[in-house]
Amino acid sequence: xxxxxxxxxxxxxxxxxxxxxxxxxxxxxxxxxxxxxxxxxxxxxxxxxxxxxxxxxxxxxxxxxxxxxxxxxxxxxxxxxxxxxxxxxxxxxxxxxxxxxxx
Amino acid sequence: xxxxxxxxxxxxxxxxxxxxxxxxxxxxxxxxxxxxxxxxxxxxxxxxxxxxxxxxxxxxxxxxxxxxxxxxxxxxxxxxxxxxxxxxxxxxxxxxxxxxxxxxxxxxxxxxxxxxxxxxxxxxxxxxxxxxxxxxxxxxxxxxxxxxxxxxxxxx
Numbered sequence: 001x002x003x004x005x006x007x008x009x010x011x012x013x014x015x016x017x018x019x020x021x022x023x024x025x026x027x028x029x030x031x032x033x034x035x036x037x038x039x040x041x042x043x044x045x046x047x048x049x050x051x052x053x054x055x056x057x058x059x060x061x062x063x064x065x066x067x068x069x070x071x072x073x074x075x076x077x078x079x080x081x082x083x084x085x086x087x088x089x090x091x092x093x094x095x096x097x098x099x100x101x102x103x
Numbered sequence: 104x105x106x107x108x109x110x111x112x113x114x115x116x117x118x119x120x121x122x123x124x125x126x127x128x129x130x131x132x133x134x135x136x137x138x139x140x141x142x143x144x145x146x147x148x149x150x151x152x153x154x155x156x157x158x159x160x161x162x163x164x165x166x167x168x169x170x171x172x173x174x175x176x177x178x179x180x181x182x183x184x185x186x187x188x189x190x191x192x193x194x195x196x197x198x199x200x201x202x203x204x205x206x207x208x209x210x211x212x213x214x215x216x217x218x219x220x221x222x223x224x225x226x227x228x229x230x231x232x233x234x235x236x237x238x239x240x241x242x243x244x245x246x247x248x249x250x251x252x253x254x255x256x257x258x259x
Contacts, residue, residue: 003146005208013124017125036143056159057233058232
């Protein structure tokens with residue numbers, strides 16, 4: 001059983017989800033998976049020692065800050081455009097800028 | 104301890120991560136993500152990192168509650184339900200993806216070699232980090248308070 005490979009697989013799944021998903025909530029889930037892979041590495045490489053767990057606190061606070069920013073973006077975008085689909089949002093933004101140019 | 108417990112937990116971890124990403128319904132995806140966090144916390148606890156397990160559990164409960172709320176309110180509703188065949192395929196894919204972690208090995212085995220206790224690591228080795236983190240959080244909180252106060256003042 002190798003936890004480095006386990007965290008690598010988790011990281012790969014997270015990056016794949018980050019690149020292929022169009023919903024902002026799924027992007028958020030992908031970021032959470034990547035963060036979980038990183039913390040898994042920290043803790044499992046320092047099993048029974050304090051250093052890994054001390055690093056975990058730093059990793060978690062960074063992860064929480066990133067989560068807060070993504071959630072704030074999600075709320076703003078969903079209120080403004082009425083959807084959380086990235087491709088639809090880009091389309092709406094392009095339509096809006098084209099109509100402004102025509103005016 | 105139960106034999107193969109880490110293998111079973113790692114399969115559960117990968118399967119729930121795959122389900123969290125590829126299920127169409129956001130609520131079910133968040134439920135699968137809760138499984139990912141739970142399996143991670145159990146792995147930490149069984150490895151002797153009890154503090155990490157408790158911390159993981161506490162942070163994940165907060166994240167999941169916010170995700171459930173925002174998923175219900177802001178997420179787009181899927182046009183069709185995920186078929187049971189797709190769910191089975193996702194579970195199978197997750198099991199296959201977890202096989203390399205069970206049967207292969209690339210790490211040296213012993214990991215980091217330092218006899219630092221958790222208290223020493225937190226307050227001596229990483230002490231500056233913890234203090235700077237607290238300063239950053241305090242600055243952000245003060246910034247939010249100032250912005251909200253100015254908005255309130257402009258509104259009145």
